[in-house]
Amino acid sequence: MEKCFEVRDLNLFYGEKQALKDINLDIYKNNVTALIGPSGCGKSTFLRCLDRMNDLVEGCKVVGQITKDGIDVNSDKQDVVDLRTKVGMVFQKPNPFPMSIFDNIAYGPRCQGLKDKKKLEEIVIKSLKDVALYDEVKDRLRDSAMGLSGGQQQRLCIARCIAMAPEVILMDEPTSALDPISTSKIEDLVLELKKDYTIVIVTHNMQQAARISDYTAFFLLGEMVEIDKTDVIFSKPSDQRTENYITGRFG
Amino acid sequence: MMREKFINELNKLNTDLINMGSMCEEAISAVYSQIKSGVFDQEVYNRTDELEKATDTKEKQIESACLKLIFSQQPVASDLRLISAVLKMVSDLERIADQTFDIADLFKEFQNPLLIKETALKDMCKVVSTMVRDSVDSFVKKDTELAEEVLERDQKVNECFTEVKKEVVKFITDSDGEGESIVDILMIAKYLERIGDHSTNIAESVIFAVNG
Numbered sequence: 123m124e125k126c127f128e129v130r131d132l133n134l135f136y137g138e139k140q141a142l143k144d145i146n147l148d149i150y151k152n153n154v155t156a157l158i159g160p161s162g163c164g165k166s167t168f169l170r171c172l173d174r175m176n177d178l179v180e181g182c183k184v185v186g187q188i189t190k191d192g193i194d195v196n197s198d199k200q201d202v203v204d205l206r207t208k209v210g211m212v213f214q215k216p217n218p219f220p221m222s223i224f225d226n227i228a229y230g231p232r233c234q235g236l237k238d239k240k241k242l243e244e245i246v247i248k249s250l251k252d253v254a255l256y257d258e259v260k261d262r263l264r265d266s267a268m269g270l271s272g273g274q275q276q277r278l279c280i281a282r283c284i285a286m287a288p289e290v291i292l293m294d295e296p297t298s299a300l301d302p303i304s305t306s307k308i309e310d311l312v313l314e315l316k317k318d319y320t321i322v323i324v325t326h327n328m329q330q331a332a333r334i335s336d337y338t339a340f341f342l343l344g345e346m347v348e349i350d351k352t353d354v355i356f357s358k359p360s361d362q363r364t365e366n367y368i369t370g371r372f373g
Numbered sequence: 374m375m376r377e378k379f380i381n382e383l384n385k386l387n388t389d390l391i392n393m394g395s396m397c398e399e400a401i402s403a404v405y406s407q408i409k410s411g412v413f414d415q416e417v418y419n420r421t422d423e424l425e426k427a428t429d430t431k432e433k434q435i436e437s438a439c440l441k442l443i444f445s446q447q448p449v450a451s452d453l454r455l456i457s458a459v460l461k462m463v464s465d466l467e468r469i470a471d472q473t474f475d476i477a478d479l480f481k482e483f484q485n486p487l488l489i490k491e492t493a494l495k496d497m498c499k500v501v502s503t504m505v506r507d508s509v510d511s512f513v514k515k516d517t518e519l520a521e522e523v524l525e526r527d528q529k530v531n532e533c534f535t536e537v538k539k540e541v542v543k544f545i546t547d548s549d550g551e552g553e554s555i556v557d558i559l560m561i562a563k564y565l566e567r568i569g570d571h572s573t574n575i576a577e578s579v580i581f582a583v584n585g
Contacts, residue, residue, distance in 0.1 A: 329447055356449040358585035368449050370376040 123150045126290060126320040127172060132186035134167060136179065141167045143344045145186070149337075151289075154312060154321045156331035156352065159341035160367065165324045168341065169292050172322065173209040174202055207234075210283035214295040216275035218267035218282075223250075223259050226267045226278055230286040249281040253311055273304020280311065284319075291315065293323040297330065309334050328368055332356045340364045379446045383455065386438055390459050393431040393466050394509030394575075400424040400473040401502040401568065404480075408498045408561075411490040413480055421470075421477040428470035432463045451582075458582035462512070465571040465578075469505060472564040472571075479561055485554045492540045492558055494565070497533035500526055501565045504572035511579045520576035530569035537562040 127149040134142035142164045149155050149172075157165040167176065174195060176182045188195045195205055219226050227246045236242060246263070250256035255277045259270070267278055276296060283291055293312075297305040312321055312334050325331050331338050332352060339349035340361070348361045359365050366372050403417045439460050442448060448456055480486060489495070504523050511520035537558065544555045 328449070332449070357453065359450055365450050369452050370379065 123153070125149070126151045126190065128187070128189040129171075130187040130189070132168075132171065132184070132188060134164075134171065134176065134185070135181075135183045137181040141344050142171070145346045147339060147346055147349050149320065149322060151320050152316055152318075153336040154316050154323060154334055155337045155339065155349075156335035157322065157324045157339050157341060158326075158328060158331050158368075159347075161326075163341040164344040165339075165341045166294055168346075169211075169294055169322060169324050172290070172292055173206050173211055174200075175211070177202065207286050208288050209290040209292060210286060210288040211292045211294070212276070212279050212283055212296050215299050216272055216279050218270070218275050218278050220266070220268055222264045223267045223270070223278060224263040227282050227285045230282065234286075245285050249285040250278075252284050252315070253277040253281040254307065254314075255281060271304070273300050273307060276300060276304065276308060277311065280308075280315075284315075288319065290320045290322065293321065295324055295326060298326060305330075328356075340367060342367070376446070379442070379448075379452075382438070382442055382446075383452060386435065386442070386456070386459055389431065389435050389438070390462060390466075391509070391513050393428055393435065393463065394505075394512065396424045396428050396431070397466050397469045397473070398502075398506050398509055400470055401498075401505045404473050404476050405498045405502045407477070407480055408489055408495055411487045413483065413486055418477045418481055421474045425470045425474035428467050432467040435459065435463045451585075454582045454585055458578040461578045462575050465574045469568050469571045472568050476561050476564050479557045483554055483557060488544070488554050489558060489561075492562075493533045493536040494558065494561060497530060497537065497562060497565050500529050500533065501569045501572070504530070504569055504576075508572040508575035508579070511576055512582075515579070515583050517580050517583050520579040523576035524573055527569050527573045530566055534562050534566045 125148050129145055129147050129149075132142055132145040133140065145168060157169060159165050170176045171184060171188060172195070176184065184196055190205075190208075193200050219229060221229075224246055227249050228242045231242060231245055236245075247256060250259065255274060258274060259265075267275065270278060276299075280291070280296075297308050300308065309330060312323065315321060316336075323331075323335065335352045337349060338352045338355040340347045340355065340359070340363075342363055348355065348359060348364045350360070355364065356368060359368065400421045403420055407414055407417050439456050442456055446452075483489075504526050507519055508523045511517070511523065541555055541559045541562075544558075548555060
């Protein structure tokens with residue numbers, strides 16, 4: 123399997139406070155990798171390292187290497203805009219822009235300078251189809267995205283991400299604000315999307331990690347305790363701390 | 374401690390399975406005493422009948438508790454292995470109690486129970502009853518070494534079965550009208566051999582629950 127990210131000896135500090143300690147792991151292409159662990163364990167911080175979102179946090183210092191396509195994402199050689207084009211992100215709360223459904227998705231390609239209306243329309247329709255939203259909104263593409271349901275808004279955000287033709291989609295608890303049916307649609311979508319994208323997902327729902335991910339990494343107190351195939355983590359984890367967490371004996 | 378209710382229910386499942394195991398131990402031990410003496414005992418017959426019915430009820434009760442835990446708690450890792458092992462073990466224990474009663478039932482109709490004393494059935498039943506006891510004990514103590522020992526003993530049971538078969542053939546050759554008893558001996562041997570296999574299954578389930 124081809125590696126998408128190679129993370130070596132990654133340490134991250136918010137001022138004096140160390141939030142990530144010696145993280146070493148590989149993320150494989152066209153796989154879903156789930157990050158689990160109790161609140162404050164560093165999983166979202168780690169996720170944000172992959173597209174350098176932590177650059178925006180004052181006092182944040184990153185030491186160690188995250189290599190993507192042979193380039194350390196934290197080095198001067200890495201163009202941050204290019205990185206964030208290749209590595210898209212979907213957040214916990216759906217965050218559509220206060221504009222039409224069409225414009226939400228066309229926003230990224232337009233920012234990149236695409237003006238050809240036909241081409242833009244093609245991208246919008248394909249992105250909406252890829253997230254199984256097109257049939258639900260095809261008659262109201264010019265309506266405000268704010269009128270969509272929570273689940274539809276989250277799929278729209280995923281479509282907006284896909285419109286930029288990324289290689290990787292990072293998802294930070296993408297279903298925690300959604301009802302079970304919307305959650306199930308997003309989960310089905312993740313399984314569909316992994317054919318074309320590499321997905322890294324932070325989730326507090328362990329059954330969700332078990333259902334949709336190929337690999338699961340368990341984080342605790344800033345350390346990555348264990349990463350393995352999801353089947354192994356949920357049937358026979360190697361580390362007692364993982365066992366205690368996933369069986370609900372602490373956390 | 375989180376999930377206190379879940380842990381309590383897992384502990385109850387553990388206790389219920391141990392109780393069901395004790396019923397099987399008692400049944401096979403009663404049948405062994407009868408095979409040793411070669412004399413039909415109505416009390417043994419009644420007790421194995423009661424135990425067979427009680428294990429049926431227990432099997433349904435434990436299965437239902439396992440299913441409830443699976444859908445309500447969505448267990449993983451060692452909890453999931455334990456529940457999955459218990460689901461398998463209850464079937465084996467139910468079969469053991471059933472087949473033990475079948476032996477007691479055959480004994481009731483025996484025309485010449487003393488004939489049994491001339492066969493290897495006694496040795497076979499002795500080994501099988503220790504297999505039942507130790508497979509249940511290995512679950513109680515989560516002792517995989519003891520479970521491994523149970524697996525090894527199955528070979529001895531198979532050897533006894535072959536020996537009984539040879540003895541039966543000899544009886545038939547020398548037979549003077551005791552055909553039915555002779556066939557019953559073979560059936561008892563087969564039941565014992567199956568009980569040995571079920572004990573082996575239980576021991577394997579214990580190893581799976583503990584080691585994965």
